[in-house]
Amino acid sequence: MATDSRKIRVAVRVRPFNAREMEQNPRNIIKVLDRSTLMFDPDEDEDEFFFHGVKQTHRDITKRVKKKLTMEYDDVFDNTATNADIYEVCMKPLVQSVMNGYNCSVFVYGATGAGKTHTMLGNEHCPGITFLTMKELFRQIDSLSETRKFDIGISYLEVYNELVMNLLTKSGPLKLREDANGVVVSGLVLKQIHNATELLDLLALGNRNRTQHPTDANAESSRSHAIFQVHIRMVEKKTGQKRTVKLSMIDLAGSERAASTKGLGLRFKEGANINKSLLALGNCINKLADGLKHIPYRDSNLTRILKDSLGGNCQTVMIANISPSSLTYDDTYNTLKYASRAKKIRTTVRQNIVPSNVPKEFLVKKVNEQAEEIERLKAQLAQLEELRKAQPLTNVTTPPAVDEVLLNTWISRIDSCYASLLQAVQHSIALKSKEKLLNMRVKLKEQAEQIARIVTLDGSQTNVDIAKIEASIDRCGKQVASQQGEKNRWLERLQQAQRNRNTIRQEALQSDLSSVLKGYLSGKDAEIAAAKAALSKDHVLQISFTYSQENKLWHNIMELSGEIIQNNYLLLRSMDRVDNVVLEKLKRLVKLNHRQRGVTFVDDEYQQELRDETNLTDNSIDDIANLSDCSEDAVDFPTTAANGTTVSLDVGGGNKRTKIAEESESEAENESGRPALFKSVDSADRSVFKKPKIVSRTLSFKATTVGAGITRATMSRRTPTKTGHGGSMKTTTTSQRLKAPRLVVTDTMPGSSIGSAASKQLPGASGSSSSHLEKGEDTSDTSDEHIGVGNIANSTFDIGSSKDDDTDSPFSNVLVESNVDPQVLDKVLRRASMKNKMTLSVTKENRKKSPKRIGKSPRSINRSGSRANASATSVINRYHMMKGKAGGFASGSSSSSSSSSTAKATGKATVTRFANNNLENDSDRNRHNRLMGIKK
Numbered sequence: 001m002a003t004d005s006r007k008i009r010v011a012v013r014v015r016p017f018n019a020r021e022m023e024q025n026p027r028n029i030i031k032v033l034d035r036s037t038l039m040f041d042p043d044e045d046e047d048e049f050f051f052h053g054v055k056q057t058h059r060d061i062t063k064r065v066k067k068k069l070t071m072e073y074d075d076v077f078d079n080t081a082t083n084a085d086i087y088e089v090c091m092k093p094l095v096q097s098v099m100n101g102y103n104c105s106v107f108v109y110g111a112t113g114a115g116k117t118h119t120m121l122g123n124e125h126c127p128g129i130t131f132l133t134m135k136e137l138f139r140q141i142d143s144l145s146e147t148r149k150f151d152i153g154i155s156y157l158e159v160y161n162e163l164v165m166n167l168l169t170k171s172g173p174l175k176l177r178e179d180a181n182g183v184v185v186s187g188l189v190l191k192q193i194h195n196a197t198e199l200l201d202l203l204a205l206g207n208r209n210r211t212q213h214p215t216d217a218n219a220e221s222s223r224s225h226a227i228f229q230v231h232i233r234m235v236e237k238k239t240g241q242k243r244t245v246k247l248s249m250i251d252l253a254g255s256e257r258a259a260s261t262k263g264l265g266l267r268f269k270e271g272a273n274i275n276k277s278l279l280a281l282g283n284c285i286n287k288l289a290d291g292l293k294h295i296p297y298r299d300s301n302l303t304r305i306l307k308d309s310l311g312g313n314c315q316t317v318m319i320a321n322i323s324p325s326s327l328t329y330d331d332t333y334n335t336l337k338y339a340s341r342a343k344k345i346r347t348t349v350r351q352n353i354v355p356s357n358v359p360k361e362f363l364v365k366k367v368n369e370q371a372e373e374i375e376r377l378k379a380q381l382a383q384l385e386e387l388r389k390a391q392p393l394t395n396v397t398t399p400p401a402v403d404e405v406l407l408n409t410w411i412s413r414i415d416s417c418y419a420s421l422l423q424a425v426q427h428s429i430a431l432k433s434k435e436k437l438l439n440m441r442v443k444l445k446e447q448a449e450q451i452a453r454i455v456t457l458d459g460s461q462t463n464v465d466i467a468k469i470e471a472s473i474d475r476c477g478k479q480v481a482s483q484q485g486e487k488n489r490w491l492e493r494l495q496q497a498q499r500n501r502n503t504i505r506q507e508a509l510q511s512d513l514s515s516v517l518k519g520y521l522s523g524k525d526a527e528i529a530a531a532k533a534a535l536s537k538d539h540v541l542q543i544s545f546t547y548s549q550e551n552k553l554w555h556n557i558m559e560l561s562g563e564i565i566q567n568n569y570l571l572l573r574s575m576d577r578v579d580n581v582v583l584e585k586l587k588r589l590v591k592l593n594h595r596q597r598g599v600t601f602v603d604d605e606y607q608q609e610l611r612d613e614t615n616l617t618d619n620s621i622d623d624i625a626n627l628s629d630c631s632e633d634a635v636d637f638p639t640t641a642a643n644g645t646t647v648s649l650d651v652g653g654g655n656k657r658t659k660i661a662e663e664s665e666s667e668a669e670n671e672s673g674r675p676a677l678f679k680s681v682d683s684a685d686r687s688v689f690k691k692p693k694i695v696s697r698t699l700s701f702k703a704t705t706v707g708a709g710i711t712r713a714t715m716s717r718r719t720p721t722k723t724g725h726g727g728s729m730k731t732t733t734t735s736q737r738l739k740a741p742r743l744v745v746t747d748t749m750p751g752s753s754i755g756s757a758a759s760k761q762l763p764g765a766s767g768s769s770s771s772h773l774e775k776g777e778d779t780s781d782t783s784d785e786h787i788g789v790g791n792i793a794n795s796t797f798d799i800g801s802s803k804d805d806d807t808d809s810p811f812s813n814v815l816v817e818s819n820v821d822p823q824v825l826d827k828v829l830r831r832a833s834m835k836n837k838m839t840l841s842v843t844k845e846n847r848k849k850s851p852k853r854i855g856k857s858p859r860s861i862n863r864s865g866s867r868a869n870a871s872a873t874s875v876i877n878r879y880h881m882m883k884g885k886a887g888g889f890a891s892g893s894s895s896s897s898s899s900s901s902t903a904k905a906t907g908k909a910t911v912t913r914f915a916n917n918n919l920e921n922d923s924d925r926n927r928h929n930r931l932m933g934i935k936k
């Protein structure tokens, strides 16, 4: 229970002069200096004193010397103060204390007519502090009614001639007794009230019952001490805690001297009793102020009733009312002296909490709960404190207020700009995609046209079919041309939209809202990028679908062709009409079908070559997936499309590449032990379609002299270059790229007949090969590689067919036909005798060395197969046999060379030469002539 030691609060109120006083022109003996200080009996304004017309500097000796007492109180109110002012300063805090459970008391003290009753009760126009206090009391009770239950009872007593009377019932006298709670008025029944109106009605009733008699000093002089008390019992609804408090408002009778009232008889007796009670009050106040233990409360009923208010458990306010008139000089002086004494009185206040009937266990539980709550709150407070320390105040920056109107304006501008950009991007990419797909179809149709020229039964339908294809190509071309204008228009709009976007971006980032707008712009850029990614994905899917359809068509063609070829081959074989030429072609076809590959150098030069070849024009088939020229701005395309295909569309023009990575296939090829033709392209500038490396080599023959005047035919291999041999080579490269984007088929089979056959199937290669031969280019070309063993070793040969006669194996034929250096060939054949499949590969380092050097140290793999050994042994024997007839060999070679030279002139070299070389004996020649319908 909280206790507090407080002094009585003492306020002095100075009333205005009344009419009666004004009539007597009294002197003002009170001068209010400030809100807490006044001067009693101040100096008057000195009138100049003249004697015989001369101003006297000496004072008027007839006048009394002024006391000029400066007195200090808690509050001093001058004659202009209203009851409301008194209430605000003195009573309002007291009401709050009552609601907190403290007993409170206010009493007004002063001489008769000093304004005590005016202060307490007031009038209609100026309600007194009792009314104002009760009003505030009920206001607070109403506000707390949800949490507390209030019971209010009032009593209104008067002490008249030392008799205690009940003003509300006009009954008495009542006796006083003391118990543990203090002084109790026996038989006093509290009037219960429920609102302020009831209270004020009862107050008015009591006032009417109060003893009043006119005196010389006051026409309505109160001749008794009135004690108005409000008893309040408060019960906390939640906890059941009870408090009982008492607010006492005491209007004392006038403390005037009997002389001033000029009372006689009954009035004199009243005055004597009043003085007696007030004298007792004065004594109590003096002793309380001196801190004495014994206080003579029992000297009067007034002091008994005021015991609590003066020295007990109560917050007390004393309002001393005084008149400023010099007519009441002594009464005012006494009042001020009493007030000064009362100022020293200390009271001890405590909350009047009534012990409740709540079980002890409940209270213990409540205490424990509150203790836990306190611990929890302490922990939270500690955490918050740590956080505050960890985060310096400098980092706690309050975000600046954003001008919403300005922000909305910016956002609408940006939205509009990006909407235009998005529209332009969508149209541009769509048109570009359409153009690319049309170009792709044109290329495929051109390829189909070329195939149609080759594959025909008797040529009768060729022209009709080709005409249809050409018409279709023309239609595609017209579509491309027709949309060109629209595409350019949208590209211009796209560029304009990009410029607008860049402008607004710069302005936004320089504005006051740059920090907010930066994020918004990034979001808009992401939207554009997402739209582009979606369009690119659609484009790639269409390409993929078209290729898929084309692939199916080729599959059907090959399936049907294979069936026809096999049937025809079996038919010819049954008729014993399969000659070597046909057999070679069939074997070549089978090998091609088996995806057999030649040697490919995987080095920087190769990569450069790859890049050169893929440096294509905008409409090439390889550039078909590249839409980057629709995204020249800074918005990048995503690197991964939704279908898992990696798409890299770089920014900035038509020479950027699209990459479709097919890692799994490349890895599978590498694992098979074959050369890694396509290493994974990891750099941006290699982001191209993976394309076959086609090493198209042409063969040429010339007669050379090998020591001792022996002339023999030598074969040189030439790797065509794109730039050195006219437009035909470019055509070849582009066309071959179309054929098998994933397959690497190296035309490395030595032998012009095979090259010729291949050239018929590969129009581009045919062009380059035939033109080379027909032009009869000199094999001394510096770019050529001489065919020695090293060059032959650059190929992989598969000696496979079990049906082949040993002497007819292509391997042996090639070696014999090549007429290589006998010593070198001897070594090679020795090694070959142990091999079924011999693969001679050339590393990057060896490639730079001379062919002879390479030939001396071939690397071999796959050594097994007795049948192949027999085949190789047969070849060696045949070689030695031929070597033994050197003259004939040389003659044959010369003949070949001669024939070749003749063929160059006539353009029929290829077939003739191979016919001569392969038909070494009469039986072969006869069989060949029979099959070919040649008659001797």
Ligand SMILES: Nc1ncnc2c1ncn2[C@@H]1O[C@H](COP(=O)(O)OP(=O)(O)OP(=O)(O)O)[C@@H](O)[C@H]1O
Pocket: 014, 015, 016, 018, 110, 111, 112, 113, 114, 115, 116, 117, 118, 119, 218, 220, 221, 222, 223, 252, 253, 254, 255, 321
């Ligand atoms: N501050 C004031 N302003 C205006 N009039 C006042 C003021 N104080 C007192 N009066 C007037 O002075 C007269 C006497 O006042 P009041 O009755 O309050 O004196 P009192 O101290 O109660 O006297 P008593 O002890 O005889 O009852 C009343 O007519 C009252 O209206």
